[in-house]
Amino acid sequence: MGGTSVQDINTLLAVAIICLLIGTAIGYFIIGRMRPEQQNRAALEKQFNDMQRQQQDYQQQVSHHFDRTGELLNELAESYRSVHNHIVEGAQNLHSTGISPLQAIPEGRPVLDNKPSSLSPAAPPLDYAPRQPGKKGALHEEFGMDSEKKKSDHIEPPVTPHA
Template structure:
């Protein structure tokens, strides 16, 4: 009889475990994490598409504004040339002004490899730049005899 009681308790425990597992599986079936992840993915995809559209619109508008700016600049150059030709009577001054206007127009269109227009540098600055052969210093100057900041011995003084 004791053996029968142990078997009955084991069967009851097994049935209670199966029933508990069934109830837990039903309770968690509504919380599908893959559906939640899919919704998040769809949301992020939509936001990314909206962002791409905004970037494309931004660059299209920037190109349009740059084109208008270029057209206005050309109109201004044309107006200046016409004004110099009609208003300036001195031929020497007229030719000098027209050459300056054309030179400014060429400088505006001239892009060097670095994206900068060449500038007139005074002769003193040119010689100073050409004769400078010292290595660049990326640290603060130090007093002679003092350890530099890049030295291994440089650190907080210990007592």
């Protein structure tokens, strides 16, 4: 009977080791599925990268659109200039005096320039009356009263009409 019990123990140990390995593999698989933060992080990174790519594509489309719009507006202005100068030339040649009130538009100057303007931005309008140093401001209650006082100092008596 001793041989069967050692064989039973070996079989039991083999089955236990196999069950332990299978249980470990199943546990690792379940734990991997139960960690959604890693999967969520990978999904969020992919979504973020996709959105960044879409944003860059959109910015390129907008830039291309405005570049093309500028080109088309320059072409339109050149066409207008050509028509206007043609009318001016016709008016000068066909007018009886040869003098036309129309003047030609100079060529070669682009209407829209892609370079930023070197002019300083315009200041917004003031919503108050600025005051000069040493003088009363426009909102002061005595503003402008000095000139009226001088006139009132030299009041002449009324003249009675002669009947």
